[in-house]
């Protein structure tokens with residue numbers, strides 16, 4: 157272990173931690189100091205099995221040699237190049253490589269640095285696309301209750317998580333929301349995609365009738381909602397959304413920040429469901445979470461609608477200083493190489509049944525009121541403690557960490573999304589820990 161890893165900071169106050177119970181954490185910090193493949197090492201030397209691929213991003217596992225080497229090499233060769241009006245070779249190479257694995261028809265890529273930025277980019281693209289076609293009255297954006305699209309103003313406006321919205325004023329105007337698709341009364345303990353609820357897509361027709369299609373630019377949904385507790389699309393639901401959008405000339409945006417890059421056992425959720433959006437937002441798995449990066453995929457006709465006017469003029473007034481940063485591109489190329497060599501973009505399909513069997517074997521354990529699965533995603537919904545929502549799941553998170561397992565909780569839901577390199581033995585280990593934890597907590 158390097159000396160750096162042994163240092164324990166003695167003052168934790170300066171760092172205001174994101175999406176964290178800061179005061180609770182700083183009383184009993186949970187520090188990770190190194191990682192390899194399926195495991196973290198905690199500051200006390202314990203190995204922690206990663207049940208969450210970091211934050212749904214380390215799909216190829218930790219500290220993979222191809223990625224580490226690519227970053228090291230790039231950092232010594234070209235550290236940074238201006239993203240505007242200049243280029244460097246590997247950003248073009250990466251865009252081509254990404255288009256090769258993307259659903260057919262998603263021919264162009266715009267780079268960002270995070271999922272939140274990918275979402276903002278997609279929303280702006282959608283509105284600007286209609287305007288570029290002379291259809292400037294299409295400015296409305298339709299999201300969904302319980303949707304998570306990052307934390308920037310556009311994302312929280314179309315998103316539907318009340319705690320992420322209520323502190324931040326009036327948000328974007330011209331936004332409406334479809335209902336979420338979580339129907340525990342009808343779908344509890346479904347294996348895979350649930351049977352009931354496709355008719356919820358018809359709510360989009362109601363919204364179109366209310367506002368008129370001529371005012372609506374785009375609908376944005378997560379094909380599988382992850383951060384909000386793993387909510388699956390009912391059978392036929394996404395197909396219906398696609399048909400309604402087509403009928404009314406509305407763009408369909410899939411937010412694949414979590415589902416992209418193999419999480420469902422297909423390269424993208426669009427492949428899993430056989431529904432191709434017009435714009436697809438990604439981040440996380442694009443660079444294995446190692447260097448921040450996001451990528452927005454668009455269909456040719458959307459890209460081409462911008463490519464008019466004088467050739468010396470900028471076509472889309474949007475972009476980030478670090479769009480296509482060379483080191484992020486190197487990380488992403490190393491990631492794509494690793495995915496390809498190890499078949500990781502489809503490995504989830506081979507493990508899906510084993511994963512689902514192990515997960516659903518927790519039915520009947522204390523506090524469990526629903527279990528959901530798809531690809532290498534699992535959710536265990538716990539009955540909340542009366543008057544203390546989220547407390548039970550948070551205790552499960554702490555107990556799991558003490559036992560050597562990293563899980564993620566949101567509300568009273570345990571969400572699982574391990575690196576795609578997980579073995580069957582490690583799946584057994586993961587669920588043995590969770591079974592024990594459920595039996596331990598109040």
Ligand SMILES: Cc1ncc(COP(=O)(O)O)c(C=O)c1O
Pocket residue numbers: 212269270271272273275304305306307378382383411412413414439440
């Ligand atoms: C569907 C979805 N969109 C957007 C984001 C935001 O990504 P980031 O945290 O990289 O901004 C997330 C993050 O979990 C996500 O799950």
